[in-house]
Amino acid sequence: MTDFIIKYRWIIVAVSFTLAIGIGLLIPSSETDPDIRNYIPEHMDSRVTNDSIEKEFGVQDMIMVLFTDTTILKPGDLRQVREIDRAFSRMDGIGTVNSLFTARKIEGMDGMMVVDPLIDRIPESAEGLESLRQDILANDFARDIVISSDMTSAAITGTINTNVSEYETLSKVDSVIAASSGDAQILTGGLPYIRKYITSDVNHDAVILIPLALIIMLTVLKLSLGEWRSVFIPFTVVILSTLVTMGMIPLCGWKFSIIMCLAPIILISVANNYGIYIVSRHQELRRSGTPMTGRETVRAIIGTLNMPILFSGLTTVAGLLGLLAHSIIPARYVGVLSATGVSLALAMSLLLIPVLIYFQHSPGMKPPPPLRQRNDLISRAIARISSVVVKRPGRVLLVSIGLTLLVGIGAFFLRIETNQESFFPQKHPVRKAAGIINTKFGGSQTISVMISGDIKDPVVMNGIDDLTGYLKGLEGVGSVFSISDVVREMSKALYEPEEEEYDMIPTSGEAIAQMFELYNMSGDPDDFKQLMNFENTKAHLLVRLSQTDNETVRNLKDEIKSYTENFPAKVTIGGYAFIMNDFAQKIIKGQVSSLVFALITVMILLAIIFRSVRGGLTGSIPLAASIIIQFGVMGYTGIPIDAATALLSSIMIGVGIDFTIQFMWRYKIELANNASHSEAIITTFRTTGRSIVINALTVMAGFSATFISGFLSIRYFGYLTIVSIASCLIYAVIVMPAFMLYFKPSFIEANKKPNIIKQ
16 A cells, blocks of 8 residues: 555645546536425425415415514605505516505495505595504404504515516515615515525525634644644645535535535535544654654554544445435435545545655655654643543443433423524524514415315305314414405495395305406406416415414314315315425434434444444444434524434534544554553553544534524534534543443454554
């Protein structure tokens, strides 16, 4: 191996840099995908059902412009609402518009139905404004739909026209809002704006977090390794492998998403691991004071580290590939990208880094100076820890087991979160708008129920009416819009309160049809196109949710299915809320499947590495404990399992196992050299143990860049990664040494020689 590296050193350098730069040039062509619906397979039942409903009634993604003031019923505020409403109606990118100025009031006059705008002209007097307030409170199609009951908030909603670029439409909306005048504060919400903010925040994270992670990594490497020549060697691998990973996104035709932002952060944090072991070993050789040529140095480094680094890399890749078993599509992409990047970093660490070290010892080059023995903070801490472990291994094991189980109890409080609004901090405009929508306008997430049949059949219409009333009484439902409410409102205009037909569904289809004909004489047939199609063969119940937690949504779905079992027409249940509920189930399924896959794969690899099934099980102890700790911390702190944190277990398995392999491998070597158990532990702590601590610190430091992400879920991912890596580190360098001293497992004892391939 040594001869191969030295012979082809220039080819290794050329291939490494050419590959990284060539693929890295594709990075500027990357695009962003903000739609969380694309995270899940197209064939998922709830998505297929929702697509069928949207095909009939149009995309239900709505722009919402919210106006807030002490009272909206002021001439200035009303003019502001009207100005933006008129601008909306002229935009090609917006379909149906609903506002105070499109809302209708249905009245009876001389036995006829009269449909007038809710606001014909803006009143200027106090009496006129009070009359308008009374009209609004009496209008079921305006109150808490386009204006709140307390008159402090108004809303304009507009459906998205998919034939026009959403980005172009939102830009025009923003321009109209910026040019409007009035006292009301304006906020924007709805899924299109959530997607817009996701796009901008993802791009912000990519521009800010990646350079920040690199700077943090460089700083930690300098503090840990000391001299710059030792720092730049592993850092070069980080840069090259990160360029390849990010360039692979457009190369594979993929797009950036919230989750995909994690791939370069993972790689920056992990890619230097193997280089640190090699550079630390190089520093160790220089401290020995023995003069060595470049060839001798490379041979000495590779002879002791080649196999443990290779095995560590393979187990890391196996853990990351566990994400391929995940149900969330971008999670699979993250698995592929991270595994590819780590594989490349591993190859560069085993080939490129020895070449760079060889160059330092080449003829004509000034050889690196000898190094003094370390007495830094890390070395002193390791010496104290090793002393405690050697003296009291049983007590260390007992305390660690107790603390792990105590923290693990928190796992019983775990919850799942799929609402996109929760991705953003509390003060973010998305959360502020969502707060108003959820409290004053029935909610921002929706359920769609499509009824297929003869909608003007009284039996079907009464069924729709009964379902509408039933839904309005369910917990978590904010408001319900249905064609039966329109029919009831028409009956109020045609009949007097004392008449039997008042506020009732007519008993014949002809009477229902006649009502719509009367409405069309003074109203617009398009007023109901979101509630009933033109052929009168399909009706649409639009349900807004005031509570969007997964349990409430799941209960609502079960309630609707149960209630409509004997419905007089075909019922199709869909909506964004159900897609997100299924997404939650996919997260759970993906979490379990990727976790099981990664754990089994790592156990098998560990069993091969240590030539023992017991060795595979023993080496997996830190991972099992860290997973318990991770879920426990999430339960206690209220951090939910979401699209980002669901990736953590597989990533932790891939990264955390590295520490255990390195420690156990070096310990086995020391035992093979006839050291006592205590001496072997102390020597392993002083050498490989220090490298492991540096590695863990750099990984944690790299992930700390996520603390300033624009997304709460990415910040939570960073917090939990640090907790998980710290627990892997503690188990690898404290608990596992105590375990080996206390139980003295046969697979690692001195009579089993390590598999060291001579170079």
